[in-house]
Amino acid sequence: MITSRTLPDVRIRRELRPGDLGYIAHLHGQLYARECGYGLHFEGYVLAGLQEFAEQYDPAKDAVWICEHDDKMVGFLLGFHRVDALQLRYFIFQPDYRGLGLGKKLMQEFLAFMHKKQYHRAYLWTTQEQTAAIALYTRFGFQLTEEKNSVAFDKELVEQRYDLLLPA
Template sequence: MNKINATLDDITIRTDLMPGDLGYVIYRHGELYHSEYNYGISFETYVGAGLYEFYSSYDPAMDRVWICEHENKIVGFVLLMHRENNAAQLRYFLIEPEYRGIGLGKKLMNLYIDFLKEKGYQSSYLWTTNELYSAASLYKRHGFELTEEKPSTAFGKPLMEQRYDLINVK
């Protein structure tokens, strides 16, 4: 993995969706998770279905995307999707490998938590897998706790899906 010569100051973060963004995020999730974790095409279709659901119920007052760009290229992405009972779901957190380790993940998590508070959400949750150690560590540092695990073959191989919850957003 080649590290990019960039700092957080070199990366812009926008919160408006533009044509091509959702398709690109689906593509990068499929390609990246296949190369790093050997996930199958079922993972890519899962991401596509979830992004369709997000956009179909998109409410700019309650939902948000954070799209990180460097030199006109998407290098990171995460979204907040409103759910029932004043809850939000964190989905599709992705940072390109060469941009990891510069604090972009922490910055995105802080933006996510700030938006939760601003909109008065009471809780948030996310689903991940047991293989994403760095991601789980980041979520835990921001107050998320592992609340559920279930065996799965949904992404083309056996693994454990994990749910993390952030209760009582303050």
Template sequence: MRNIVNPPKINIRTDLRPGDLGYVACLHGRIYNEECGYGRGFESYVLEGLAAFLREYDPSRDRAWVCEDGSQIVGFLSGVHRDHAIQLRYFILLPEYRGFGLGKKLMQSFIAYMKEIKCSRAYLWTTREQETAIALYERFGFRLREEVPSESFDKVLVEQRYDMEL
């Protein structure tokens, strides 16, 4: 892990390239295991979801934001089309890139994309222990709608659904 003192110059691109989603899966598996104790069940869940996202990816209805510092992916967020909403998924930042406003910038881009495609509803799933991320989601208008006990990620936790309407 690098110790970053000054805000880095991050490039955010919206085109998916070979290897991007594999690396995003790796980040999720590693970071969520280290920070939350999520096991292989979580990594499997992420891999399955990312594979479906790639299979069904439609650049006119889906969007990915890939954050790069040089050639290194340091963050990611996707907007996945659903019947009457867009699902915010796979939001992740390397720990050393947090606290510089990058999460806020990604959320602003997500909201701008919703407006661009004229989609007024969004939702996401997270876990109760993701307090920092939840605070960011709530600042952008997401509200808790559902809680479900779960052991899907190799530990007991509560999954939460947040919805937002523009």
């Protein structure tokens, strides 16, 4: 049976619980292998980043947005404090939950968090294949600042860095 989902059907949780980060690694590994052909090195990259986040997590400086529906995680976004910026990481949705407006909602919450915590800079890394995500990032003011050829995820691709500067 196909059920239609709407934005109000999805609850956004703001606190981390045990198992959340492991599920994010699982979700990234599974979806990116199926949709983009990324290999085990990508999952290792995600795991290393999540380990760094877990070891440095500070609820006063970092934020998570965990999208849930029917007690199941269906999307995720993380804001990770860096020396002089907030890094946007692990922005992902289960395929059935794309196109509902969740991406826009989480980007609005990410920017609100930046303002509240007085971050003036944010950045993210992605690949040129992520065209829908890139369109969302640029709509919210992120600008392409760096590109590099890579085989880090077990295939040739171009990694891209996008930066956002907010008025001081």
